[in-house]
Amino acid sequence: MDARPQAVPEGGRAVDQLIDILILTLLAGTAVVIVRMRGLLAAALLTGIYSFLGACWMVILDAPDVAFTEAAVGAGIATVLMLATLSLTSTRAKPPTRSTLVPLLVVIVTGAALWYGTFDMPHYGDPEAPIHKWPDPSYVERTRVEVDVPNVVTAVLASYRGYDTLGETTVIFTAVIGVMLLLRRPRREEEAG
Amino acid sequence: MRRVQILRVVAAKLLIPYILLFGLYVQFHGDFGPGGGFQAGVIFGAAFVLYALIFGIDAARRVAPQAVVDPLLALGVLVYAGTGVVTMLLGGNFLDYNALNHHHPVHGQHWGIFAVEFGVGLTVAAGMVTLYFSFAGRRRGS
Numbered sequence: 001m002d003a004r005p006q007a008v009p010e011g012g013r014a015v016d017q018l019i020d021i022l023i024l025t026l027l028a029g030t031a032v033v034i035v036r037m038r039g040l041l042a043a044a045l046l047t048g049i050y051s052f053l054g055a056c057w058m059v060i061l062d063a064p065d066v067a068f069t070e071a072a073v074g075a076g077i078a079t080v081l082m083l084a085t086l087s088l089t090s091t092r093a094k095p096p097t098r099s100t101l102v103p104l105l106v107v108i109v110t111g112a113a114l115w116y117g118t119f120d121m122p123h124y125g126d127p128e129a130p131i132h133k134w135p136d137p138s139y140v141e142r143t144r145v146e147v148d149v150p151n152v153v154t155a156v157l158a159s160y161r162g163y164d165t166l167g168e169t170t171v172i173f174t175a176v177i178g179v180m181l182l183l184r185r186p187r188r189e190e191e192a193g
Numbered sequence: 194m195r196r197v198q199i200l201r202v203v204a205a206k207l208l209i210p211y212i213l214l215f216g217l218y219v220q221f222h223g224d225f226g227p228g229g230g231f232q233a234g235v236i237f238g239a240a241f242v243l244y245a246l247i248f249g250i251d252a253a254r255r256v257a258p259q260a261v262v263d264p265l266l267a268l269g270v271l272v273y274a275g276t277g278v279v280t281m282l283l284g285g286n287f288l289d290y291n292a293l294n295h296h297h298p299v300h301g302q303h304w305g306i307f308a309v310e311f312g313v314g315l316t317v318a319a320g321m322v323t324l325y326f327s328f329a330g331r332r333r334g335s
Binding site: 064065067068069072073076077080081084085087088146147148149150151153154155157158159162163165166169170172173175176177179180182183184185 | 219223224225226227228229230231232235236238239242246266267269270273274277287288290298299302303305306309310312313316317319320321323324325326327328329330331332
């Protein structure tokens with residue numbers, strides 16, 4: 001995890017951009033196909049592919065930790081859970097009974113607002129962007145002295161922001177307890193068959 | 194039947210041990226490379242989910258009994274929060290790992306990160322297994 005910026009040759013940047021465009025096009029395409037699909041089994045598998053594409057994109061953005069999580073949770077566990085849910089419900093979506101014009105309008109307006117919002121955002125990779133100035137870029141330097149683990153992400157998550165991660169772990173714990181209470185069959189019922 | 198047999202051999206003998214090993218690697222190598230307790234827990238749990246997919250939910254329940262998985266789910270959070278309590282008892286702030294080793298605070302950091310990542314891994318792995326069992330354990334309409 002070398003924090004120093006490295007000079008990227010001009011050709012490499014062009015290839016990066018090409019892969020960016022390719023992956024984002026595939027992401028959008030997958031999303032459209034999922035929305036239009038009535039067979040939920042294939043749709044569930046396509047969400048797994050969507051997550052894999054997202055993971056690929058995160059790798060290009062130099063965020064391997066996020067890519068890792070996206071691939072393991074989004075493409076792996078979430079897909080299996082969706083398939084398990086489908087085995088309990090129906091594998092075909094009902095055709096929409098109402099006109100889809102109003103939802104389409106809402107989506108277009110929201111999308112346009114978001115797109116308008118990006119004009120105010122700093123350019124990708126801008127060293128003056130707030131995210132590189134705040135809260136404090138010295139974490140990267142201080143980690144070497146204070147925590148001494150090569151992966152700064154781990155140092156921030158487990159040590160500097162240890163309290164947050166405790167909260168996240170508790171959230172997972174609580175969520176699983178909730179699922180257990182809702183879905184698990186009582187032991188007596190299970191024995192009765 | 195023959196095909197199912199091949200699937201079982203490939204999954205049980207070839208894939209699952211390496212998935213478990215990779216989970217452990219991600220767990221204990223998270224300080225040095227990408228990954229950490231959360232990712233490791235998901236990978237470790239995924240091995241049990243794969244086992245359940247191929248051998249059936251009842252066989253998987255025998256491998257990972259509810260009486261073991263449920264306490265592990267809570268134990269992970271307990272290990273994490275307990276690390277914080279230990280640092281307090283040793284005179285530091287909550288989750289201030291420097292207090293774990295007064296002579297070498299950096300070693301204390303290493304121990305603290307190891308402990309809390311282990312806690313995260315336990316809760317997430319047990320959580321993923323429990324999630325899948327809860328979903329797959331139900332029959333349609335029950």
